[in-house]
Amino acid sequence: MSFDYNNIFKEIFLQIEQTQDRGKIADYIPELGGVDPNKFGVHLISIDGRHYSFGDSDELFSIQSIAKVLTLSLAYKLENQKLWKRVGVEPSGNPFNSLVQLEYDEGVPRNPFINAGALVISDMLISLLEYPKQEFIEFVRKLSNNNKIDYCSRIAQSEKEVGYRNAALVNLMKSFGNIDNEVDDVLDFYFNLCSIRMTNKDLAQTFMYLANNGIEPISGERILSLSKTKRINAIMQTCGFYDEAGEFSFKVGLPGKSGVGGGIVALLPNKYCIATWSPKLNKKGNSFKGMKFLELFTTKTELSIF
Ligand code: GLU
Numbered sequence: 016m017s018f019d020y021n022n023i024f025k026e027i028f029l030q031i032e033q034t035q036d037r038g039k040i041a042d043y044i045p046e047l048g049g050v051d052p053n054k055f056g057v058h059l060i061s062i063d064g065r066h067y068s069f070g071d072s073d074e075l076f077s078i079q080s081i082a083k084v085l086t087l088s089l090a091y092k093l094e095n096q097k098l099w100k101r102v103g104v105e106p107s108g109n110p111f112n113s114l115v116q117l118e119y120d121e122g123v124p125r126n127p128f129i130n131a132g133a134l135v136i137s138d139m140l141i142s143l144l145e146y147p148k149q150e151f152i153e154f155v156r157k158l159s160n161n162n163k164i165d166y167c168s169r170i171a172q173s174e175k176e177v178g179y180r181n182a183a184l185v186n187l188m189k190s191f192g193n194i195d196n197e198v199d200d201v202l203d204f205y206f207n208l209c210s211i212r213m214t215n216k217d218l219a220q221t222f223m224y225l226a227n228n229g230i231e232p233i234s235g236e237r238i239l240s241l242s243k244t245k246r247i248n249a250i251m252q253t254c255g256f257y258d259e260a261g262e263f264s265f266k267v268g269l270p271g272k273s274g275v276g277g278g279i280v281a282l283l284p285n286k287y288c289i290a291t292w293s294p295k296l297n298k299k300g301n302s303f304k305g306m307k308f309l310e311l312f313t314t315k316t317e318l319s320i321f
Contacts (some may be wrong), residue, residue, distance in 0.1 A: 018061050024069035028309045038295025038303030041275040046173030049117040050294045058215035072215040076292050077170050080276030082208045083133040090139045091156050102132045111257045112180045122191025125256040131184045131297040137204045141196045159221040160233050170210035218280050218290035226282040258298035266310040268319030
């Protein structure tokens, strides 16, 4: 069945406009605090390459933690199964920047999408790549088919200035022997990857390889094997929304990932990839309107992985 997604987007937008946006913009990173809280955009790319969009879908925003899926993909491609000795695949049930569990788990993060896990993956990439920041952004540009995608030095610097908790996480893991490189180098790579800016369209395009069995659809290049693609999608399904992953799975039923910049990307294998952006976040750090929008979207279209 094919859908008139443009009309569905409009209908759902009108519906969520009537509910009060109870979220709050993430201002713990000062540079994110200045974003217009009323922005809303959505973009969907179907597996046959059609584009559908609504609202502010062409505006750049900070993808933050969404980039953790891309660092994981690159590290998994290069490191294979060895990767899982240093990071787990269980939902954490704790806030994304929690230190407590890491102490009990002796410096091995529960999964690659909480901050601790993404910091270990950053450490791995620094060891594996000759020019880590350059090679990683080139990987992202290839996936997005957009050579203009870049780090935002203002956002990276702004996070560095208040990044005490991330510094604590790296130091704690280093004390357990799970960080090989210098703490400052790991933090610098991490703050940069979180600072990448994209539009909804870029974001949906970038994640198409995960909807297309590991193949980037425009070039036809295989990015990940089928088995690795399945596993990354499985981790997005179980761990992609901080300590609200169960809720997202229950309400939306798609693998996805959110970031504190207000972006969400989600996909239905062999069907489509969709990206939403609305900066106000709920208490768990996920976009309030983005979650609502996607819940209504999979309910209306009756399309989900379940
Ligand atoms: N750069 C953010 C942090 O480390 C990422 C958080 C997120 O988007 O989940 O706090």
